[in-house]
Amino acid sequence: MSLLTLETLTVRRGQCPVVDGVSFQIGKGELIGLIGPNGAGKTSLMRAALGLLAHEGRSSLAQMRASERAKLAAWMPQQREIAWPVTVETVVALGRMPHRPTGAKLSAQDQAQVDKALDRMGLTGFRDRAANALSGGEQARVLIARALAQDTPLLVADEPIAGLDPAAQIATLRVFRDLAAEGHTVLVSLHDLSLAARYCGRLLMLDKGRLVADGTPAEVLTEGNLATTFHIRARVIDTEHGALFQPIDVLP
Numbered sequence: 001m002s003l004l005t006l007e008t009l010t011v012r013r014g015q016c017p018v019v020d021g022v023s024f025q026i027g028k029g030e031l032i033g034l035i036g037p038n039g040a041g042k043t044s045l046m047r048a049a050l051g052l053l054a055h056e057g058r059s060s061l062a063q064m065r066a067s068e069r070a071k072l073a074a075w076m077p078q079q080r081e082i083a084w085p086v087t088v089e090t091v092v093a094l095g096r097m098p099h100r101p102t103g104a105k106l107s108a109q110d111q112a113q114v115d116k117a118l119d120r121m122g123l124t125g126f127r128d129r130a131a132n133a134l135s136g137g138e139q140a141r142v143l144i145a146r147a148l149a150q151d152t153p154l155l156v157a158d159e160p161i162a163g164l165d166p167a168a169q170i171a172t173l174r175v176f177r178d179l180a181a182e183g184h185t186v187l188v189s190l191h192d193l194s195l196a197a198r199y200c201g202r203l204l205m206l207d208k209g210r211l212v213a214d215g216t217p218a219e220v221l222t223e224g225n226l227a228t229t230f231h232i233r234a235r236v237i238d239t240e241h242g243a244l245f246q247p248i249d250v251l252p
């Protein structure tokens, strides 16, 4: 069953296509990394796929009513500053809004999902802290927890591990991998190609708005693709801990 189908999705900024005729399908239980250099169109692609940005072509999610879409897909945008002086638990509980009538109190099931999300992101001890008084990395984890609490079949996250320390980056990707093993699907944009190679079962590589590779990390992170798209010389080394990605040089 497809959770998201894109057919020749195109986003224009002025006359220029920043997402250019992208088609793919996403099924259940996948952890998919969306990779590409700065400006490749990753954010634009995700926002258009969710119906948050005007586009041509078709996205199965963009066609849905917002209230229905919120039960199917959670979105974690790149901007992650929490401005409101409310508790961490209150922010995470916002993830339950699509599941309950306006103004209704949290049900026991809602509370269980909030608790599980806090636990998964290592935030149980932060539950009563003011969210706006946390560090940038802590706020990012709170917003990931809010998306987890939404408990949707699909989670779309734009650079969720940017600004996290190495332990929190790995812990977050493990949470995403566990979600995929439980049958959820996670589409996540990443700049860390090493972590992308280790944790994602599938990578989508964007270059100047076009989908230039779609496959396993070994199929996508080839010398040729890395040179053409990222303009780097790099090696992917197989180790007992999984694939390690080592950039070596910038190509002229």
Ligand SMILES: Nc1ncnc2c1ncn2[C@@H]1O[C@H](COP(=O)(O)OP(=O)(O)OP(=O)(O)O)[C@@H](O)[C@H]1O
Pocket: 013, 018, 036, 037, 038, 039, 040, 041, 042, 043, 044, 045
């Ligand atoms: N509001 C905007 N107006 C005009 N052009 C825009 C706008 N937002 C993005 N763009 C352009 O669209 C292109 C794709 O941007 P996008 O943010 O989707 O890339 P990205 O792959 O997510 O980049 P990064 O890795 O730097 O976050 C870029 O060339 C960018 O300059």
